[in-house]
Amino acid sequence: MALDLAALRAHFPSLASGLAFFDGPGGTQTPRPVAxxxxxxxxxxxxxxxxxxxxxxxxxxxxxxxxxxxxxxxxxxxxxxxxxxxxxxxxxxxxxxxxxxxxxxxxxxxxxxxxxxxxxxxxxxxxxxxxxxxxxxxxxxxxxxxxxxxxxxxxxxxxxxxxxxxxxxxxxxxxxxxxxxxxxxxxxxxxxxxxxxxxxxxxxxxxxxxxxxxxxxxxxxxxxxxxxxxxxxxxxxxxxxxxxxxxxxxxxxxxxxxxxxxxxxxxxxxxxxxAALDPGTGTSRRERLTRSLESVHTHELALRTRLQEGLESLGDAVTLHSKAPDRTPTLLMTLEDRDAHEAQVHLAARDVVAPAGSFYAHEPFAALKLRDPALRAGLAPYNSSEDVDRFLDGLASFV
Missing domain, CATH: 3.40.640.10 (Type I PLP-dependent aspartate aminotransferase-like (Major domain))
Structure with a gap:
């Protein structure tokens, strides 16, 4: 089971912009067949x-x-x-x-x-x-x-x-x-x-x-x-x-x-x-969805691991709040003595889209006393390891 990432990305006209998108939790990019x-x-x-x-x-x-x-x-x-x-x-x-x-x-x-x-x-x-x-x-x-x-x-x-x-x-x-x-x-x-x-x-x-x-x-x-x-x-x-x-x-x-x-x-x-991302031999749409989304999960998990390890290498400059053992490929972080909105602007200047805010999560931010804004990096099926490296390089240059 594997995604053909190059073929997948070719379906997204917005990726031709050169932007690396980490704002999937707020809404993903649109493939041409949907449009x-x-x-x-x-x-x-x-x-x-x-x-x-x-x-x-x-x-x-x-x-x-x-x-x-x-x-x-x-x-x-x-x-x-x-x-x-x-x-x-x-x-x-x-x-x-x-x-x-x-x-x-x-x-x-x-x-x-x-x-x-x-x-x-x-x-x-x-x-x-x-x-x-x-x-x-x-x-x-x-x-x-x-x-x-x-x-x-x-x-x-x-x-x-x-x-x-x-x-x-x-x-x-x-x-x-x-x-x-x-x-x-x-x-x-x-x-x-x-x-x-x-x-x-x-x-x-x-x-x-x-x-x-x-x-x-x-x-x-x-x-x-x-x-x-x-x-x-x-x-x-x-x-x-x-x-x-x-x-x-x-x-x-x-x-x-x-x-x-x-x-x-x-x-x-x-x-x-x-359903067509990795359909394999499934006959029903549900079977094709099962196989495709298993492949998406594998792909996103590998990217999440790469992203998390890179963030951890930045030491105390970044505090990662996403740490439950069972979780999605979405990472929330705050920056030591730095404003997350400034980090968003810094990354955007390098064509990396990663939003800062509290993302309508009023109760988690209040209960955990999280600093608002925080920086969120969320992965989607079209993200690549190159995207992750660009995010990490941009954040490292900021902190």
Whole structure:
């Protein structure tokens, strides 16, 4: 199993700029087949969905293909796949849908490790419903979730546990299945933010134990949108506010207004592109995705090791905060007596794109007392060892 990196990189027009991109956790570069799919959908005959004209059928096909692609990517039924503008929008929507069944005295459990998109919507919904918020804390020594604090937070009154599958700043991957099993024993639903996780691993939602799972195609080579999945029979139990004439079928009842068919086509193309990276002999798209994403993981792990060893060689000038044993190829660092934004500017002058900030990770930064801004280097499938060396050389010249 191996990636043909030169062939892979040739699909990305933006790489011809000479830039080395380490901002994948905020959104990856776009391969030409994805952009072509968007353009083809927009320039073909296209109307609102229907069953009569060719333009109506093109719209229907874009929706059906999108649901089938994300069913394969996430190992879920196609009629359990919901499109949204972003993971944040979907989480806000479903926080309101679920909170309709909450009552004063109920509780929810959130994680200090999470991006604010899987924190603030739940806090705000809980405040409106008179529901208590409890927390899973972070162990500052390991950068992993403190599961003892989870056990203390989990009571028979908990209605929902929301947790990330991977931290967008530290890369830490919590034991989601263990967390989900305990939540289910307590009678709670489990909402998993898979935005960062899905960019680096093949997702199996049933294996994770998630009742609801959300991800963002633009984090793994697709266009800007969000995807939520849940069992169709569970979605049938939720009654969102909606326009009276709009479809009440699942999953359409959760998709408000006309769908962006061109974005759906691009998101489908992203899944097909991933499946073709190292397809081997797999016959189904799921089998091809399994093999390809295993190869991506191997490639990114080698680059992460090279990057980490290079950072460690800089000594006390760089403090690396990403240190959980099980994590993605994303490294968060602070610089001794130096401003990370200045490092970003220094690297950018050398055509290395590595952002500085707190990246909407309000709770991790507050809980760990991390300096804001911090510098984040996140790897993507198109990164090369030369990219890593350019980052390290640029940072060494800065510190």
């Amino acid at each position: 072509d799919a968007v353009a083809a959908a927009m320039t073909a005959p296209l109307s609102n969905r229907g069953t009569v004209s060719r333009s109506e059928l093109n719209a229907e096909r874009a929706v059906a293909d999108f649901r089938a692609a994300y069913a394969d990517l996430l190992n879920m039924p196609a009629n359990g796949v919901v499109h949204g503008r972003s993971a944040t929008q979907l989480t806000y929507d479903f926080s309101r849908h679920l909170a309709k069944g909450w009552n004063p005295g109920d509780e929810i459990v959130l994680s200090r490790l999470d991006h604010d998109a899987n924190v603030r919507p739940w806090i705000q919904a809980a405040e409106r419903a008179g529901v208590t918020v409890r927390w899973i804390e972070i162990d500052p020594e390991t950068m992993e979730l403190d599961l003892a604090s989870y056990e203390r937070a989990l009571t028979s009154r908990v209605r929902l546990v929301a947790v990330t599958a991977a931290s967008n700043v530290l890369g830490t991957k919590p034991p989601v299945r263990r967390i989900a099993d305990r939540a289910h024993e307590a009678g709670a639903l489990v909402y998993v933010d898979g935005v960062h996780y899905a960019a680096h691993h093949l997702v199996d939602v049933p294996a994770l134990g998630a009742d609801l799972f959300v991800c963002s195609p633009y984090k793994f080579l697709g266009p800007h949108c969000g995807v939520l999945t849940a069992a169709p029979e569970f979605l049938e139990t939720l009654r969102p506010d909606k326009l009276l004439p709009s479809s009440d079928a699942v999953p359409e009842r959760f998709e408000f207004g006309t769908l962006p068919y061109e974005i759906l086509a691009g998101a489908t193309a992203a899944v097909d592109f991933l």
